[in-house]
Each structure stands twice: as C-alpha cells, then as structure tokens.
Amino acid sequence: MTQRDAKIGIVGGAGPYAGLDLAQKLLQQTIAKTDQDYLPTLLISTPGLIEDRTDFLLGVNENNPADAIYNNLRDLEKLGATVAGIACNTAHAPEIRNVFLEKLKNSKSKLKLVDMISETADFLSNACPEVNIVGVLSTIGTWKAGFYPTLLEKYGFNVITLNEKEQQHLHNEALFNPLYGIKVQAYPVSAQAREALIEGVNNLKKKGAQAIILGCTEIPIGIPERVLGNTYCVDPGLVLARTLIREFCNEKLLPWNWNEK
Amino acid sequence: MTQRDAKIGIVGGAGPYAGLDLAQKLLQQTIAKTDQDYLPTLLISTPGLIEDRTDFLLGVNENNPADAIYNNLRDLEKLGATVAGIACNTAHAPEIRNVFLEKLKNSKSKLKLVDMISETADFLSNACPEVNIVGVLSTIGTWKAGFYPTLLEKYGFNVITLNEKEQQHLHNEALFNPLYGIKVQAYPVSAQAREALIEGVNNLKKKGAQAIILGCTEIPIGIPERVLGNTYCVDPGLVLARTLIREFCNEKLLPWNWNEK
Numbered sequence: 416m417t418q419r420d421a422k423i424g425i426v427g428g429a430g431p432y433a434g435l436d437l438a439q440k441l442l443q444q445t446i447a448k449t450d451q452d453y454l455p456t457l458l459i460s461t462p463g464l465i466e467d468r469t470d471f472l473l474g475v476n477e478n479n480p481a482d483a484i485y486n487n488l489r490d491l492e493k494l495g496a497t498v499a500g501i502a503c504n505t506a507h508a509p510e511i512r513n514v515f516l517e518k519l520k521n522s523k524s525k526l527k528l529v530d531m532i533s534e535t536a537d538f539l540s541n542a543c544p545e546v547n548i549v550g551v552l553s554t555i556g557t558w559k560a561g562f563y564p565t566l567l568e569k570y571g572f573n574v575i576t577l578n579e580k581e582q583q584h585l586h587n588e589a590l591f592n593p594l595y596g597i598k599v600q601a602y603p604v605s606a607q608a609r610e611a612l613i614e615g616v617n618n619l620k621k622k623g624a625q626a627i628i629l630g631c632t633e634i635p636i637g638i639p640e641r642v643l644g645n646t647y648c649v650d651p652g653l654v655l656a657r658t659l660i661r662e663f664c665n666e667k668l669l670p671w672n673w674n675e676k
Numbered sequence: 677m678t679q680r681d682a683k684i685g686i687v688g689g690a691g692p693y694a695g696l697d698l699a700q701k702l703l704q705q706t707i708a709k710t711d712q713d714y715l716p717t718l719l720i721s722t723p724g725l726i727e728d729r730t731d732f733l734l735g736v737n738e739n740n741p742a743d744a745i746y747n748n749l750r751d752l753e754k755l756g757a758t759v760a761g762i763a764c765n766t767a768h769a770p771e772i773r774n775v776f777l778e779k780l781k782n783s784k785s786k787l788k789l790v791d792m793i794s795e796t797a798d799f800l801s802n803a804c805p806e807v808n809i810v811g812v813l814s815t816i817g818t819w820k821a822g823f824y825p826t827l828l829e830k831y832g833f834n835v836i837t838l839n840e841k842e843q844q845h846l847h848n849e850a851l852f853n854p855l856y857g858i859k860v861q862a863y864p865v866s867a868q869a870r871e872a873l874i875e876g877v878n879n880l881k882k883k884g885a886q887a888i889i890l891g892c893t894e895i896p897i898g899i900p901e902r903v904l905g906n907t908y909c910v911d912p913g914l915v916l917a918r919t920l921i922r923e924f925c926n927e928k929l930l931p932w933n934w935n936e937k
Contacts, residue, residue: 419725422722427717428711428714428716429711430711430714431703431711431714431717432703435696435699435700435703438696438699438719438721439696439863442692442693442696443863447860448854448860449728449859450689450690450691450692450723450726450728450859451723451724451726451727451728452723452724453689453691453692453721453723453724454723454724455689455721455722455723455724455725456688456692456719456720456721457718457719457720457721458699458717458718458719458721459717459718459755460699460714460716460717460718460719461683461716462711462712462713462714462715462716463712463713463714463715463716464680464716465711465712466712467710467711467712490755493754493755494720494751494754494755593709598710598711599708599709602700602704
C-alpha cells in the first residue's frame with residue numbers, strides 16, 4: 416500500500432443505514448468544489464455477520480459482535496484504510512470494544528481507530544463550555560451498558576438518562592418498531608419515530624439537560640437539528656465524521672457551525 | 677474467500693454522492709425487517725483518482741478514468757465482491773468502459789460486472805411496454821458520447837435528447853454549478869438545481885418523450901419521482917441497485933412499484 420492508496424475506513428452494517436449516514440456526513444463536512452476534492456473512503460457493511468449489539472449486551476444472544484467488527488476493520492486496512500471509525504454507538508460498549516481492540520493489538524494492526532465516544536465527550540467540552548448537565552438518548556443496550564455516563568462523569572458533566580420505561584419506549588418505537596422504526600424506514604423517517612424521539616428529548620430537557628447526546632447512530636437521522644430550542648443536540652456520528660477528516664486530512668475539514676442542520 | 681465473504685461491490689466516487697445514492701437504493705430495494713437481513717456490501721470511493729468522465733470524453737483531459745475504475749473493481753473483488761456496479765452513467769461510455777472491461781478480462785477477474793445501460797434498456801422494455809419515444813437527460817459527456825441513443829435504438833425505441841444549448845444549461849446549472857449544483861449540494865438539492873432539471877424534463881416532454889432516462893447518477897437525487905405527470909422517469913441507478921440484488925440474492929428483491937418515490 417502506498418500513500419496514494421490511503422483511505423478513510425468505515426465499519427457500517429450496524430445498522431446499514433448508520434454506515435451510510437456516516438459516509439454522507441464525511442462528504443458534507445469536507446471542503447470540496449469538485450468530485451475530485453473529496454477524500455478516498457471505503458465502507459464495509461456485513462450486517463448479516465454482526466449480531467445485534469443490544470441483544471448481546473442484554474444476554475439475549477451470546478455471540479459477541481466484536482469478532483465481525485474486527486474482521487471488518489482488518490479488511491478495511493487490507494485495502495488501504497489508515498484511519499477508521501465504527502458507525503455504531505452500542506458497539507463501543509467495553510464488553511464489545513475491548514474485544515476488538517485486543518484482537519487489533521494482537522494482529523499488529525497499524526490502523527488508527529477513532530473512538531466515537533471519547534471524541535464526543537471532547538467535542539462537548541470544547542464546543543459547549545457552558546454546559547454542565549448532559550442527557551443521553553440511545554438504544555436500551557447503550558443505556559444498560561452505561562458507558563456514556565461513566566465517561567462523561569469523568570469529564571466533569573452531570574449526566575441524565577431516561578428512566579427504564581421511557582427508555583424502552585424510545586427503543587421500541589423510534590428505533591426498532593417493525594413497521595415505522597428508523598431501522599426499517601430511514602429516508603424519510605416516519606412521523607411516529609420522530610414523535611417518539613422528540614418525546615425522549617423533552618423528557619431529558621424536563622430533567623435539566625442543557626445538551627443531549629444522540630447516542631445511537633439512527634437517532635440523528637430522526638433529529639437532524641444541531642440545536643432544538645435552547646438545547647444542543649450532539650450527534651456522535653457527526654463528531655466521528657469530523658474526527659476522521661481531521662485525522663486524515665485536517666485542511667479539508669469544514670469549520671464548525673451550530674446553525675447548520 | 678468463502679461464500680460467507682461474498683459481497684455486492686459498488687464503485688462510487690464518480691461522483692461521491694452517486695456512490696452513496698446507489699448504496700442507499702440497495703438498502704431501500706431489499707426486503708428486510710432487521711439489520712441482519714440486509715445484504716453485505718462494499719463501497720469504494722476514490723474520487724481524487726478518477727478523472728472527470730466528461731472532461732475525458734470531450735478531450736479536455738487525456739487521462740482515461742478507466743484505469744482508476746479498474747483498480748476499484750479489482751479491490752472490490754479482493755475483499756469478496758462477486759457482483760459489482762459502477763455508480764456513474766458517463767463511465768459507461770465505450771471509450772471508458774471498453775478499457776476497463778478489457779483490463780478485467782486480461783486479469784482473469786471472476787467479478788460479474790453489471791452493465792447499468794443495457795439493464796436500463798431491458799427495464800424500459802419490460803416495465804413500460806407501451807412506450808415508443810424515450811428522452812434522455814444526462815451530463816454533456818454522456819450526451820456527446822451518445823451511447824444511450826445508440827443502445828435504445830437497437831431496442832426499437834425512438835430517442836429524443838436536448839439540443840446543445842439546453843444540454844449545456846442542464847449540465848452547468850443542475851449538476852456542476854459551483855454554488856448550488858448537485859455535485860456540491862445534494863441533501864437537500866437546491867431549488868435552482870431542481871428547477872433546471874424540471875426544465876430539462878419539460879423540454880423532452882414537449883418533443884414527445886413518454887419516458888425519460890435520468891441518465892446521470894446525480895439527476896435522480898433531484899428528481900426522485902418515478903412518474904412525473906404521465907411520463908415515466910427511469911433512474912438507471914435504481915435499475916442498477918435492483919439488478920445487483922437480483923444477481924446476488926433474488927429472493928430479497930422488493931417487487932417493483934411505479935407509485936413509490
């Protein structure tokens with residue numbers, strides 16, 4: 416592999432629309448006037464091989480999706496990826512992430528894997544310095560795993576999440592509803608899914624959240640706004656896209672603007 | 677590579693949004709209820725290495741984009757692609773296509789490369805049996821290369837294209853305008869780009885077109901309708917997505933429906 420072959424790698428497929436959403440954000444955050452100005456990218460999506468992340472974390476399924484994610488990362492590296500990201504918040508739970516990180520280390524991989532979760536916490540600290548109370552919306556897997564609160568508390572934030580009933584409602588209605596959840600209907604998002612997401616936002620706001628992390632890659636498809644009322648909506652996928660550009664070719668990164676959608 | 681590694685390959689990057697659009701159509705045309713139901717896919721996008729297709733066809737640039745496309749196809753095959761498509765109409769001009777086909781043949785590639793143009797002509801024959809007069813909207817490169825009219829006439833269609841002034845206007849305004857063309861602003865498409873596209877459609881309708889081929893992968897981003905008034909709008913990217921699914925796993929292909937968007 417030569418410098419000419421270097422690429423940004425994306426592990427998609429978890430879910431498939433989330434991988435595309437990250438690829439699209441990479442384009443939108445790139446300074447480009449012609450086709451040729453965009454950065455070289457490789458998106459791998461093997462959804463049938465990546466077990467449901469939440470099912471694994473809840474013990475419904477004992478197959479760790481880390482193995483398939485590791486294989487995806489190695490394949491990306493084979494074709495020239497030098498920096499990569501995983502378009503799935505839930506896959507960043509330590510029970511999953513520690514396994515693929517260990518395998519990557521043992522394989523002597525040179526791939527620079529961006530950690531979406533800590534990049535999101537960094538982003539919050541830098542871009543919203545006045546914020547103390549942060550809410551998190553997510554799948555029930557991420558909610559139970561609790562890695563966002565753990566990390567954000569280390570950064571000095573007070574963290575608010577939904578109660579179990581609210582969380583289950585958001586997960587079942589907005590994300591996994593078999594008729595209108597974002598997992599089956601993303602472009603456009605159904606009115607029902609959007610409504611369930613806004614209800615989640617409002618529940619966190621009532622509890623005092625000044626910023627909300629849209630902590631499942633499908634959620635920002637339903638909440639594309641960067642600010643809702645006076646609450647920041649932080650999309651970890653957008654942060655990940657920007658970090659990948661920064662790491663690969665910093666001069667092509669668009670300046671940040673809260674007013675864009 | 678095993679059966680388990682088999683994937684659908686997409687050559688994107690020409691342009692980058694067209695590659696994503698094809699990947700999105702693959703998802704939308706798949707029968708799926710969960711993440712795991714979607715098909716394994718690999719999208720490669722090296723836009724900086726693929727010279728502008730129209731510039732090559734017009735002689736503005738003598739570097740044939742076929743070489744980069746061939747490299748992309750080989751890379752896709754290395755990671756398991758068994759069937760692949762190229763998300764660019766203009767790259768199907770014989771001056772480009774014959775070169776990468778020859779290289780593929782010489783390399784003993786086993787990849788099944790779908791031909792978007794002949795699949796589109798097949799689709800028109802099968803899905804619009806009452807249509808005789810077909811219009812084509814495209815880049816000026818595809819317009820000059822003339823491969824759509826040549827092929828469609830072989831299928832027995834009468835073919836209508838824009839005159840040079842209309843064609844140049846469509847190319848410059850809807851696709852390549854540096855401020856609002858779809859090449860720089862695709863989601864959402866600007867009002868100006870949409871207007872230039874609709875003007876193109878109306879010009880072809882006035883000349884009698886009963887069906888219009890949206891013959892540049894960016895055009896259907898601005899005209900997502902499958903029918904406008906009483907005119908069929910045929911999106912070769914959508915046809916390509918459906919053909920890739922058919923070739924890879926036919927039972928997952930959604931039935932065709934003219935009424936969807």
